[in-house]
Amino acid sequence: MIELNGLTKRFGAVTAVDDLSLTVQPGRVTGFLGPNGAGKTTTMRLILGLDIPTSGAALVGGRRYRQLVRPLRQVGSLLDATAVHGARTAHDHLLSVAVSNGIRRSRIPEVLELTGLGSVAGKRIREFSLGMKQRLGIAAALLGEPPVLMFDEPVNGLDADGVRWIRRLLRHLAADGRTVLVSSHLMGEMALTADHLIVIGRGRLLADVPTQSLTGSSARADVLVRSPRASELADLLTARGAAVTAEDDGGMAVTGVDAAAIADLAAAHGIAVHELAPRQPSLEQAYLDLTAASADYRSAGTAAQAEAGS
Amino acid sequence: MTAVAGRAPGPAGPSLAARACDALAFEWVKLRSVRSNQVTLLVAAIATIGSTAVVARAVASAPAPPPGGTFTALTVSFLGYAEYAVIPVSVLAVLQFTSEYTTGLIRTTFAAVPRRWAVLAGKAAVTGGAALVAGEALAFGCFFLTQAMLSGRHGGVSLAQPGVPGAVLAGGLVLCACALTGLGLGAIVRHTPGAIAATLGVIYGLGALCLVLPAPWKDGVGRLTMPFAASQVVALHPQPGLFSPAASLLVIAAWPAAVLLAAGLAVTRRDA
Numbered sequence: 060m061i062e063l064n065g066l067t068k069r070f071g072a073v074t075a076v077d078d079l080s081l082t083v084q085p086g087r088v089t090g091f092l093g094p095n096g097a098g099k100t101t102t103m104r105l106i107l108g109l110d111i112p113t114s115g116a117a118l119v120g121g122r123r124y125r126q127l128v129r130p131l132r133q134v135g136s137l138l139d140a141t142a143v144h145g146a147r148t149a150h151d152h153l154l155s156v157a158v159s160n161g162i163r164r165s166r167i168p169e170v171l172e173l174t175g176l177g178s179v180a181g182k183r184i185r186e187f188s189l190g191m192k193q194r195l196g197i198a199a200a201l202l203g204e205p206p207v208l209m210f211d212e213p214v215n216g217l218d219a220d221g222v223r224w225i226r227r228l229l230r231h232l233a234a235d236g237r238t239v240l241v242s243s244h245l246m247g248e249m250a251l252t253a254d255h256l257i258v259i260g261r262g263r264l265l266a267d268v269p270t271q272s273l274t275g276s277s278a279r280a281d282v283l284v285r286s287p288r289a290s291e292l293a294d295l296l297t298a299r300g301a302a303v304t305a306e307d308d309g310g311m312a313v314t315g316v317d318a319a320a321i322a323d324l325a326a327a328h329g330i331a332v333h334e335l336a337p338r339q340p341s342l343e344q345a346y347l348d349l350t351a352a353s354a355d356y357r358s359a360g361t362a363a364q365a366e367a368g369s
Numbered sequence: 370m371t372a373v374a375g376r377a378p379g380p381a382g383p384s385l386a387a388r389a390c391d392a393l394a395f396e397w398v399k400l401r402s403v404r405s406n407q408v409t410l411l412v413a414a415i416a417t418i419g420s421t422a423v424v425a426r427a428v429a430s431a432p433a434p435p436p437g438g439t440f441t442a443l444t445v446s447f448l449g450y451a452e453y454a455v456i457p458v459s460v461l462a463v464l465q466f467t468s469e470y471t472t473g474l475i476r477t478t479f480a481a482v483p484r485r486w487a488v489l490a491g492k493a494a495v496t497g498g499a500a501l502v503a504g505e506a507l508a509f510g511c512f513f514l515t516q517a518m519l520s521g522r523h524g525g526v527s528l529a530q531p532g533v534p535g536a537v538l539a540g541g542l543v544l545c546a547c548a549l550t551g552l553g554l555g556a557i558v559r560h561t562p563g564a565i566a567a568t569l570g571v572i573y574g575l576g577a578l579c580l581v582l583p584a585p586w587k588d589g590v591g592r593l594t595m596p597f598a599a600s601q602v603v604a605l606h607p608q609p610g611l612f613s614p615a616a617s618l619l620v621i622a623a624w625p626a627a628v629l630l631a632a633g634l635a636v637t638r639r640d641a
Contacts, residue, residue: 108483109476110640125483128382129391136480142473144403151402159395159481161383199477 065115077262090253091242098262135200145185189216285334392491413457420449446515462548466555504544539602549625553632
């Protein structure tokens with residue numbers, strides 16, 4: 060379990076993480092979302108004790124990371140897959156990590172096999188593709204069989220097979236009862252992988268909700284209707300209390316009544332319907348709605364700075 | 370929640386000694402698993418022995434013994450060593466930190482061993498230990514090679530003479546001190562070129578500056594620098610006006626001690 064209590068980090072005048080309080084629970088995959096510069100990576104660095112918080116605390120299993128003894132047996136993490144020494148072999152890299160935390164050496168071939176790197180264990184890391192480096196970073200995170208795992212953008216550089224592999228791995232780790240925190244800017248990926256979402260913007264918590272509820276709760280759910288007698292149908296729907304908005308391509312977005320009611324109404328009046336499609340907002344849309352305020356502020360601020368500078 | 374989530378280390382956990390061994394093993398594996406480290410050491414050793422042989426041959430074939438007697442006979446052993454061993458080993462030591470900072474590997478290191486004093490101590494022990502072994506091997510190697518070439522010509526010195534074993538041992542220690550200075554400056558500066566410049570500045574530059582100072586200042590300030598102190602500890606007949614060989618050895622130890630202390634304060638206070 061990861062707990063953040065009023066976690067705050069300022070770099071000079073910039074507040075990267077702003078009074079963040081939340082709990083990441085074990086047994087599920089928690090997606091960590093936010094626009095670029097929202098503070099995701101900084102938050103993870105604070106959890107790992109790499110950066111020192113301005114105020115507040117990040118606890119892993121009830122303790123600050125820097126107080127953990129042999130921490131890699133408690134927390135496995137991958138922040139930056141390219142942060143490796145290219146001259147070392149994959150095996151030697153993992154060996155150094157293993158001995159640093161008294162992890163048995165027989166664990167090295169296990170994680171190499173698990174990440175599909177068994178055949179390149181003796182190769183130097185500089186020959187690896189980004190995808191292979193991601194797998195190596197994940198192998199290093201899994202070495203200590205930690206109950207808490209944290210990955211920053213782990214699907215970067217992976218091909219389609221790799222993405223599917225990591226999705227299964229994350230779910231498997233969570234099913235084991237581990238705490239799994241994964242940051243991503245790929246909403247679609249998180250919709251498929253994460254059970255729970257934490258969304259931050261400008262370092263502040265925007266949402267801490269089950270993945271389902273973020274898509275389900277949005278007011279943007281509507282029904283797309285196309286009909287050759289669209290204006291007639293629109294009048295009937297409006298009379299029923301529905302809200303109708305014309306779309307650019309000639310369709311209508313209808314809210315307030317469900318698809319069945321629209322179909323019944325059209326049938327009762329003998330109006331042909333060419334398309335009738337209930338639309339759930341995508342996770343991406345829900346996310347954009349949530350982060351719109353912080354993103355707007357950010358671009359407005361940049362514009363103001365640009366003007367002041369010119 | 371399963372057994373995984375509930376797993377916790379034993380109440381006592383591994384002992385301090387076990388964790389110290391972890392930090393040492395970590396740095397040792399990292400040092401030996403980069404082949405260029407070994408190649409650099411090997412090339413440095415060959416260059417040191419080679420340059421020492423060239424210097425010794427030049428002295429031996431001179432028509433008359435150089436002035437200074439045994440002082441020169443011993444010092445000649447270290448002319449090649451002072452550059453061809455000291456520079457590559459110091460640069461190698463600088464890289465122990467700067468290569469991790471430039472690749473980002475330092476974050477893996479600090480995540481694995483969050484007590485940063487332990488990381489610094491582990492690196493100092495491994496790098497300093499390797500430099501000490503290399504330094505003593507090269508110091509004695511250069512000494513025996515030089516004296517073998519000088520003996521029978523202008524009369525070399527032997528290990529049996531008082532003061533000689535200590536001087537040669539101290540010569541090896543100088544390499545360890547230079548390496549630890551480079552290691553610490555690497556941690557403070559973090560960028561390779563800047564850290565190398567700072568290290569060479571401390572090891573050679575400050576001494577060279579003192580050479581151009583007016584008379585009372587030259588020795589008065591110069592004796593606090595590494596080159597002046599190093600020439601004293603390997604000299605059989607120390608120069609008056611400088612510190613004694615024993616005090617000079619303290620000066621040589623004080624530089625890496627101060628740099629490592631500053632490095633420890635820097636790495637524990639800064640974000641990684």
